Amino acid sequence: xxxxxxxxxxxxxVRKAIGQVVAYTALTVGGMLCLIPLYWTFISxxxxxxxxxxxxxxxxxxxxxxxxxxxxWGSGPFLxxxxxxxxxxxLGTLGSLATSSVSAFGFARLRFASRDVLFAIxxxxxxLPSWVTIIPKFVMFKEIGxxxxxxxxxxxAWFGGGAFYIFMMRQFYMTLPVEMEEAARVDGAxxxxxxxxxILPLTGPVLASVAIFSFIRYWNDFMGPLIFTxxxxxxxxxxxxxxxxxxxxxxxxxxxxASMFMTIPVIILFFAAQRYxxxxxxxxxxxxx
Amino acid sequence: MTSDxxxxxxxxxxxxxxxxxxxxxAIRRELEGLxxxxxxxxxxxxxxxxxxxxxxxxxxxxxxxxxxxxxIGFGNYKHILGDKIxxxxxxxxxxxTFIGVPLQTIVALAQALLxxxxxxxxxxxxxxxxxxxxxxxxxSVILWLYIFNRNYGLINSALWTMGIPPIGWLSDPKIVKVxxxxxxxxxxxxxxxxxxxxxxxxxxxxxxxxxxDGANALRxxxxxxxxxxxxxxxFNIIMGFIGSFQVxxxxxxxxxxxxxxxxxxxVLHLYRQAFENLKMGYASALAWLLFLIVMVFTSxxxxxxxxxxxxxxx
Numbered sequence: 001x002x003x004x005x006x007x008x009x010x011x012x013x014v015r016k017a018i019g020q021v022v023a024y025t026a027l028t029v030g031g032m033l034c035l036i037p038l039y040w041t042f043i044s045x046x047x048x049x050x051x052x053x054x055x056x057x058x059x060x061x062x063x064x065x066x067x068x069x070x071x072x073w074g075s076g077p078f079l080x081x082x083x084x085x086x087x088x089x090x091l092g093t094l095g096s097l098a099t100s101s102v103s104a105f106g107f108a109r110l111r112f113a114s115r116d117v118l119f120a121i122x123x124x125x126x127x128l129p130s131w132v133t134i135i136p137k138f139v140m141f142k143e144i145g146x147x148x149x150x151x152x153x154x155x156x157a158w159f160g161g162g163a164f165y166i167f168m169m170r171q172f173y174m175t176l177p178v179e180m181e182e183a184a185r186v187d188g189a190x191x192x193x194x195x196x197x198x199i200l201p202l203t204g205p206v207l208a209s210v211a212i213f214s215f216i217r218y219w220n221d222f223m224g225p226l227i228f229t230x231x232x233x234x235x236x237x238x239x240x241x242x243x244x245x246x247x248x249x250x251x252x253x254x255x256x257x258a259s260m261f262m263t264i265p266v267i268i269l270f271f272a273a274q275r276y277x278x279x280x281x282x283x284x285x286x287x288x289x
Numbered sequence: 290m291t292s293d294x295x296x297x298x299x300x301x302x303x304x305x306x307x308x309x310x311x312x313x314x315a316i317r318r319e320l321e322g323l324x325x326x327x328x329x330x331x332x333x334x335x336x337x338x339x340x341x342x343x344x345x346x347x348x349x350x351x352x353x354x355x356x357x358x359x360x361i362g363f364g365n366y367k368h369i370l371g372d373k374i375x376x377x378x379x380x381x382x383x384x385x386t387f388i389g390v391p392l393q394t395i396v397a398l399a400q401a402l403l404x405x406x407x408x409x410x411x412x413x414x415x416x417x418x419x420x421x422x423x424x425x426x427x428x429s430v431i432l433w434l435y436i437f438n439r440n441y442g443l444i445n446s447a448l449w450t451m452g453i454p455p456i457g458w459l460s461d462p463k464i465v466k467v468x469x470x471x472x473x474x475x476x477x478x479x480x481x482x483x484x485x486x487x488x489x490x491x492x493x494x495x496x497x498x499x500x501x502d503g504a505n506a507l508r509x510x511x512x513x514x515x516x517x518x519x520x521x522x523x524f525n526i527i528m529g530f531i532g533s534f535q536v537x538x539x540x541x542x543x544x545x546x547x548x549x550x551x552x553x554x555x556v557l558h559l560y561r562q563a564f565e566n567l568k569m570g571y572a573s574a575l576a577w578l579l580f581l582i583v584m585v586f587t588s589x590x591x592x593x594x595x596x597x598x599x600x601x602x603x
Contacts, residue, residue, distance in 0.1 A: 030400060030418065035417055102328060106325025129556075131576045223538070
C-alpha cells in the first residue's frame, strides 16, 4: 500500500519534471527565434567589411571592431537625425501624455450629454486606415508651410494623442473610487483642481505605460517622416537609416551599426521600463472585456 | 409635485426658476465636459474628420497639388476598377492578409500560452519575446534583408548545411510574399501581450474543476481558455486585418514592390500614385476603396463574431 503510494508520488514527480523540461525547451526555442536576428545584427556590426561573403556564416563573433560605430556615425549626419528623432519623440510623448490624460478624465469622470457619442466616435477612429487622411493632411501642412519641418510629426500629438491612449487612460480612471472626488467637490474644489491634485497623482502607472508606448511610437515612426519631410536637416533616424542604406548598400557592417544607433535607445528604454508594458495592456481592460 | 403646483399656484414661479437653474447647471456641465475633452475633439476634427471629408472630395477630382482640383465625378473609381495594377496590388494584399493574419494570431497565442506557464524565470522570457516588437521597423526590415539574402543570408546557409539548394526569398516572385509573412511573424509581440493579459484574467477555478473532471490540456484549451479569451482573440484578429491591409514599410524598403510586382501592396501603390506621380485624386480614391474593403471585412467579422465570441454577463 505505502509502496504503491510512493510509486504514485514518484511517477507524479517524474511527470512534473518532464513537464518542466518540455516547458523550458519550448520557451528557450521560441526565445532564441526572437533573439537571433538581433544577435545577428549586433555581431555583424562588429565585423570587418566584406565579412558577409564568408560562407557559411560564423555564429561566434571573432571580431570586435568597435570603431565601426565611429565610422558609421561619421558616414552620415547622424547627429542631426538623432537630434530630430529626440525632438519629435519628446514633444510627441509630452503632448500625448498631457492631452490624452485630460481628455480621458473628461470621458471617464464627468457626466455630460454628448460624452458617450463623442467617445464612441473617437474610439472608432482606431479602425480608420491612416492612409485615408494622409493626403489632405499633406496638403494642409503644405498650405501652412509645415512640409520639411518637424511640426507635422509632433504637433498632432497635442490633440489627444490618439484614440488608443485615451481609451487606456479612461479605463484606468474608471477604476478609481469616486469618494475622494466627491469629498473634494464638497470642499468646493474646481473640476480642474480635482483632476490635477487628486486624480492625476494616482495615475502614475498608466501614465508611465502611455509614455513608453508613445516614446516607441514616435521614435519608430517611418510613415510620417517619409511623407512630411525630405531635406537632410529634418530627417529623423528612421528616414535617415533608409537613405543610409541606399548609399551604403555594400558596407553591411556600417549598415548594421547605423541600425543599432536607432535600436539601442528603445531597447534600453524597454529594459528599464518593461513592467509597464504588460501592465499598460492589463489596465486598458483589453483583458476580458 | 404637480398637485402641489396646482394647489398653490404661487409656487409655479419657484418651480420654473428651479427648472431654469437645473438647465443652466446642465449647460455648464456640458461646457465643462467639452472643455476637458476638447483636445481629443479638436484632434478628431482637425486630423481625422476634416481630412476625411476633404479626402472624399479629392477622390472625385483630378488633382496634382499644383493646379486646383478638377471635378471628374467617379472617374477615378472607374479607372481604378479597370486597372490591372490595382487588381494585382489587391491580390497581393489579400494574399498577405488572409494567410498572414491567421498565422500571426496563432503564433502570438502560442507565445502567450507559453509565457503564461507558471515556471520560474518566465519573466525573463516575457522580456525576450517582446523585444522584437520594440525594434524599429526600418531597422528590422534592413536586418531581414540580410537574413533572407540569397547568396549569403542566414537562412540559406542554414539550409545549405542540410543540403538544400538556395532559395530566392526576396528575389523569387512566387516566394517573396511567404517571406514577408515569415518576417511579420517575428513581430507579433504586441498581440502576444494582449493575449497574455487576457490569459491572466481567466479564473483558476475553471481549470481546477476541469482537472477534477479529468479534462486534458487540449480540452482545457479548447473548452475553457479559448471561450474565455474570445473577445481578445476577436480584437486581435480585427486589428490584425486592419493593420495587415496597410502593409507598407517592408515592401517599400526591402523590395520596392518587386520582384515582378509581387510585393506591390495596395498602400505602396497608393503611396506611389500620390507622392511620386502626384495623382492625389486617384490616390484618394484608392484610400477610400481601402477603407471600404476594411469596413466590409470588419463588419462581416462583427456579424460572424456573435457565433463564437463569448462575453461574460456584466
